[in-house]
Amino acid sequence: MSDKHIVSGFDRDLASIEASVAQLGSMARDALHDAVQACILRDTQIAARVQAGDKALDQLETQTRMATIKLLALRAPSAVDLRFVLAVLEICAHLERCGDYAKNIAKRSLALGPHGQLIGTDRALLRMSDAVTQMLADALAAFLDRDTDKARAVIEADLDTDQRYNSLFRGLLTYMMEDPRNITAGMHLHFVAKNLERIGDRATGIAEQVVYHVTGEIPDQERPREDPYTSPDGRMNGQN
Amino acid sequence: MSDKHIVSGFDRDLASIEASVAQLGSMARDALHDAVQACILRDTQIAARVQAGDKALDQLETQTRMATIKLLALRAPSAVDLRFVLAVLEICAHLERCGDYAKNIAKRSLALGPHGQLIGTDRALLRMSDAVTQMLADALAAFLDRDTDKARAVIEADLDTDQRYNSLFRGLLTYMMEDPRNITAGMHLHFVAKNLERIGDRATGIAEQVVYHVTGEIPDQERPREDPYTSPDGRMNGQN
Numbered sequence: 450m451s452d453k454h455i456v457s458g459f460d461r462d463l464a465s466i467e468a469s470v471a472q473l474g475s476m477a478r479d480a481l482h483d484a485v486q487a488c489i490l491r492d493t494q495i496a497a498r499v500q501a502g503d504k505a506l507d508q509l510e511t512q513t514r515m516a517t518i519k520l521l522a523l524r525a526p527s528a529v530d531l532r533f534v535l536a537v538l539e540i541c542a543h544l545e546r547c548g549d550y551a552k553n554i555a556k557r558s559l560a561l562g563p564h565g566q567l568i569g570t571d572r573a574l575l576r577m578s579d580a581v582t583q584m585l586a587d588a589l590a591a592f593l594d595r596d597t598d599k600a601r602a603v604i605e606a607d608l609d610t611d612q613r614y615n616s617l618f619r620g621l622l623t624y625m626m627e628d629p630r631n632i633t634a635g636m637h638l639h640f641v642a643k644n645l646e647r648i649g650d651r652a653t654g655i656a657e658q659v660v661y662h663v664t665g666e667i668p669d670q671e672r673p674r675e676d677p678y679t680s681p682d683g684r685m686n687g688q689n
Numbered sequence: 690m691s692d693k694h695i696v697s698g699f700d701r702d703l704a705s706i707e708a709s710v711a712q713l714g715s716m717a718r719d720a721l722h723d724a725v726q727a728c729i730l731r732d733t734q735i736a737a738r739v740q741a742g743d744k745a746l747d748q749l750e751t752q753t754r755m756a757t758i759k760l761l762a763l764r765a766p767s768a769v770d771l772r773f774v775l776a777v778l779e780i781c782a783h784l785e786r787c788g789d790y791a792k793n794i795a796k797r798s799l800a801l802g803p804h805g806q807l808i809g810t811d812r813a814l815l816r817m818s819d820a821v822t823q824m825l826a827d828a829l830a831a832f833l834d835r836d837t838d839k840a841r842a843v844i845e846a847d848l849d850t851d852q853r854y855n856s857l858f859r860g861l862l863t864y865m866m867e868d869p870r871n872i873t874a875g876m877h878l879h880f881v882a883k884n885l886e887r888i889g890d891r892a893t894g895i896a897e898q899v900v901y902h903v904t905g906e907i908p909d910q911e912r913p914r915e916d917p918y919t920s921p922d923g924r925m926n927g928q929n
Contacts, residue, residue: 511907518775525765535758538775622876629866636862667751 462520463530466537467593469513473544474589476506478582480551481648485578488558488641489571499555506548510541517541529662536662540592543651543658547585550644550651557644561637570620570638577613577645584610584652591659603656604668610649617642702760703770706777707833709753713784714829716746718822720791721888725818728798728881729811739795746788750781757781769902776902780832783891783898787825790884790891797884801877810860810878817853817885824850824892831899843896844908850889857882 480499487495517537520526526534584603591599618639625635661667720739727735757777760766766774824843831839858879865875901907 518771521761522767522771527762531758531762535761535778538778622872625865626869626872629869632862632866632872 459520459524459526459530462516462524463533466513466517466520469509469516470537470540470544471589471593473506473509473513473541474585474592476502476509477544477547477551478585480506480548481554481578481582481585484551484554484558485574485641485645487555488561489575491558491562493559493562496555496558500552503548503552507545510545510548514538514541532662532665536592536658539658540655543654547648547651550648554641554644557637557641561634566634570617570624573613573617573620574638574641574645577610577617577642580606580610580613581645581649581652584649585655588652588655588659591656592662595659595663597660597663600656600659600663601668604653607649607653610646614642614646614649699760699764699766699770702756702764703773706753706757706760709749709756710777710780710784711829711833713746713749713753713781714825714832716742716749717784717787717791718825720746720788721794721818721822721825724791724794724798725814725881725885727795728801729815731798731802733799733802736795736798740792743788743792747785750785750788754778754781772902772905776832776898779898780895783894787888787891790888794881794884797877797881801874806874810857810864813853813857813860814878814881814885817850817857817882820846820850820853821885821889821892824889825895828892828895828899831896832902835899835903837900837903840896840899840903841908844893847889847893850886854882854886854889 480502483495483502484499486492487499517534521531521534524530584606587599587606588603590596591603621635621639621642624631657668720742723735723742724739726732727739757774761771761774764770824846827839827846828843830836831843861875861879861882864871897908
C-alpha cells in the first residue's frame with residue numbers, strides 16, 4: 450500500500466466526519482426551529498416530533514464521536530489534523546446539547562398549553578430564536594469553510610443574544626410583578642428564553658473551536674458581554 | 690534512549706496531568722463552598738475572592754489542557770492511555786464550568802444584598818450545595834482511583850440533586866405567588882439553585898468520563914431523572 454493510498458484513506462475519513470458534523474448541525478437547527486414553533490403554537494404534535502428527533506441526533510453524535518476517536522487512535526494525526534479531531538469532539542458535544550435544549554423547549558410547550566399568552570413575548574422569543582439559529586448556521590459554515598472571520602463574528606453576536614435574553618427576562622419579570630397569575634407562564638417562558646440563550650453559548654463554543662482548528666489559538670474566554678447583574682439603569686438582568 | 694526511559698517519561702507526564710486535574714477539582718470545590726457562603730451571608734468580600742479565584746482556575750485549566758494535547762500530539766497514546774487523555778479534556782472542561790457557576794453564585798450574592806431572606810431557602814440551598822460538593826469530591830476520587838462503582842454512584846446521586854432543585858423551585862414559586870415583593874429575591878435565589886443543579890450535572894459528566902476511561906463505554910446518556918415538567922401531583926417543576 451503506497452503512502453498516497455494511506456493519505457487518501459485518511460482524507461476520506463476526515464471528509465466523512467466533516468459531513469456528519471454538517472448533518473448534526475442541520476438536525477440541531479431543525480430541532481430548534483420546530484421547538485420554538487411548538488412553543489408558540491402550543492402544538493403538542495410538533496413537540497412530540499422534536500422529542501423523537503433528539504434520539505436520532507444523539508445516535509449520530511455518538512457515531513461521529515466514535516469515528517473521530519477511531520481516527521485518532523488509528524492514524525495518530527498531528528498538527529492541523531489533530532486540531533481538527535479535537536475541534537470535532539467539542540463541536541459534537543455542543544450540537545448534542547443544542548438538541549437537548551431544543552427538546553427542553555418543546556417539552557415546555559406542553560406545560561405552557563393551558564396558560565395565557567403574555568403580550569409581546571412570542572415575538573421576542575421568535576426574534577431571539579432567529580438570532581441563535583443564524584449563529585448556529587454561521588458557526589457551522591465557518592467550520593466547513595475554515596473561516597475564522599465568520600467564526601469571530603459569531604462570537605461577537607453572542608453579546609446581542611445575551612442582550613435579547615436580558616430584555617426578555619426583564620419583560621417577564623414585569624408581567625409577573627404586575628399580576629401573580631402571570632408567574633407560572635412567566636417562569637415557563639423564562640426557561641424557553643434561557644435555553645435559547647444557552648444555544649447561543651453553544652454556537653459561540655463551536656465558533657471558538659473553528660478558530661482553534663484553523664489557528665491553534667483558543668479565543669479569549671472572557672467574551673464580550675453585558676454586565677451580568679445590572680444594566681446601566683440598575684435593573685436586574687437574568688444573565689447567568 | 691531505552692524503551693523503559695520513554696515509558697517512564699510518559700508515565701511522569703500522565704501523573705503530572707492527573708495531579709493538575711486533582712488540583713482543579715479542589716479549586717472548584719473551594720470556589721463552590723465560598724460562593725454559597727457569600728450568598729447566604731451576603732458577604733461581598735468572599736464574593737470578590739471567588740471571582741478573583743476563578744481566573745486562577747481558568748489558567749490552570751488552560752495549562753492542563755495544553756499539556757494534555759501536547760502529550761496526545763507527541764506520544765500518540767493508544768487504548769486506555771488515549772481514553773485517559775480524552776477523559777481529561779472533558780473533565781477539565783467540566784471543572785472550568787463549575788468554577789464559572791460558582792462565580793455566578795458569588796456574583797448573585799451582590800445582587801441579593803438588599804433583598805430580604807426567604808424563610809427556609811438558605812437551609813435548602815446549603816443542603817443542595819453540600820450534596821453537589823460531595824458529588825464533585827466523589828467524582829474526582831473516582832477518577833483518581835479508577836473506581837467505576839463510585840462513579841456510577843455519582844451518576845445515581847444526580848437524581849437526588851434534581852429533586853432538591855425541583856423542591857426548592859416550587860418553594861420559591863410559592864413565595865413569589867404569595868407576595869410579588871418576593872419575586873426579585875425569588876428569581877435571584879432560583880438562579881443560585883439552578884447553578885448548583887448544573888454543578889451536579891457537571892459532576893455527573895465527570896463520573897461518566899471515569900466510566901469511559903476505565904471501561905471504554907460511555908454510560909447511557911438517558912440518566913435517571915424525575916419527570917422534568919410535572920411531579921406526580923401535577924405541580925410544575927423547574928427542571929430543565
